[in-house]
Amino acid sequence: MSAVSSVSASEGTSPDNPAPLIEPPRARTARTPKATRTNFELYGWVFMRLSGIVLVVLVLGHLLIQLVLDGGVSKVSFAFVAGRWASPFWMAWDLIMLWLAMLHGANGLRTIINDYAQRDGTRFWLKMLLYTATVFTVLLGTLVIFTFDPNIR
Template sequence: MSQATIPAPRSGYNRSKSGGSKFELAAWLYMRLSGILLVVLIFGHLYVNMIAGEGVQQIDFGFVAGKWASPFWQIWDLLMLWLAMLHGTNGMRTIISDYAEKPATRMWWQIILYASSLTIIVLGTLVIYTFEPCPAGADPSVLASFCTAD
């Protein structure tokens, strides 16, 4: 039976021997930093939507339209969407790598994951930036109550 040697404390450690990569280190670091930022964004979102003002009763089409009229809230919600989707995608990528044993299975699950994440990010971004509660020339009977018919 051979004995493993333990390196002396504070001796150099070569990560390349252990099979790690710079991408995995960046992904690990991203999870920690995005998690911290997401906590701030989500609790800010919950405070504004659920506690401030009239509470949950205030949330309707007009409330969202009023929020998204401000570039501040558009960027806030966009950051929350992007960070949450990329954070979740990175976590699922790790789970797929851990549990999908066959390379072909792993590849297909990752393709599905990346395609669905990209679709949600693109559609969510389009919704945030192209949302128009009072489109010009629309039938007044279908407009929200706060829209003025021109």
């Protein structure tokens, strides 16, 4: 029997509204654990949608430039990257794409781990691995974009 149908049909009903009244399952009470009293998951949900919209533009534009226009992928070389990163516009494009894709992907994987990891220890260590990889990649990518030297030998 589901949680909904376990509520007796007469509970909370009135002649005007025959539907049973069901208490919201996640109503916050004094006994709600502190960790779940914030709106973190709501903001995470909104972030996935907003970053997804921005990523459509950034990622499709990136793929078009790198893989389709001007002879496709064969034109991508050190000189090509150096030419693009001479412009603050493309540096900003790549930086925002890096940060949004990493945070979007990491938050998505965090949700998947929370959904599927059954043991507390497994969930904890998978998320630690995810956060470590995310911080490492974001910092390394940011460092490369800002310290790129076109005259390197």
